[in-house]
Amino acid sequence: MSIRVLIADDHAVVRSGLSMLINAQPDMEVVESAADGREAFDKTLAIKPDIVVMDISMPPGESGLSATARIKDAAPDVHILILTMHDDEEYLFRVLQAGASGYILKSAPDFDLITAIRQVHSGAAYLYPSATKSLIQEFLQRVQNGEDQGKFDVLTDREREILSLIARGYSNKEIAEQLILSVKTIETHKTKIMEKLHLKTRPELVRYAAKKGLLEFE
Template identity: 40%
Template sequence: MTAVDTRVLIVDDQTMVRQSFHAVLAAQPDITVVGEAGNGADAVRAATRHRPDVVLMDVRMPVMDGLEATKQILGNPDLSVRVLMLTTFDVDEYVYGALRVGASGFLLKDAPLEDLVNAVRVIAAGNALFAPAVTRRLVAEFAARRPDPVRSDRADRLTAQELKVLRLVARGLSNTEIAAALVIVEQTAKTHVSRVFAKLGVRDRAQAIVAAYEMGIVVPGDGN
């Protein structure tokens, strides 16, 4: 095990899928597969036992689905873990719900296996949103189906500059891209992003995007 080793738990109700992901990830020098689970209930127990850094979580499973399992795992204060949702659907309301409760992003099961490896590394490194443009599209689609957004007092806590930053986060921009868009240094952009997260009470970019749509700070189809 190397100093940068990432511990991964694979959760999927299809044995062949688990075995495929396990083989690919275990072959990486910086990733260790610490366990597998075939349903959400087993995933919760396995996460507590193995304490992974990243959980690959299937959405639709028997006994307990991926949404409830994600809630329970991320709600455990004794765990420091990030969840990457896996789905066969590029627009899946379960995934939207998972993002709301703190999942770090999602990946389609039919994505190339190298994308899976990269996603694990990206999320383990603390870059909370994999494929941000796709996640933003998913959030926007479901936000469009909800009642009119309600502006909460959380939005009022943000300065004008922080609102600009949140809109750029919701477009899927990285800190480097936000810095370029606002003509500020990257460290300042990073500080603004961190303050936005703190004021909104969100843990990462995925939840920030959801919050931005739900509060009406950005709207579906908004490209600005």
């Protein structure tokens, strides 16, 4: 029985190229395509594919991150493989937190994409590039070892709230508007958070927030 695949990407030429590649495989079939996250969500619920190959950024429609979280909530048996141009740790942790089973770059060879689809369909996770696997293993090991357990306790409720919003991709201005605070106040909170947690960069904040379960997707 063929692996039924839905492709979600905002570029028609990408959808067409991926369809040709996947349909050329003896054990795969593209059953539907979508141009944004909302369309991907609706079509996934309608036809229940085995795999959704999902782009992250699909302007001006719903993002792949949001759609991934909604699909996993409504149809948890559907596996999602993120196909993106973003080779960034921040995106990696966000897609995993959203419920995706795999992450592969658009620059990857065709063979790797086909391998990723088969691997995700089997119930395993697929992470690309291979260095990412070491990153995740290190991350999970640190969680198991309980590293930095005490640091989180020094954050105030407001700081934890702001940390979560920062990690979810909101700008200082957007956080200020949401919490009805000034941008300067948010910047001050962010500085204090990083000092308390001994972190220096935004990706580090994202990893820390993921570890503490602070990444939520609506």
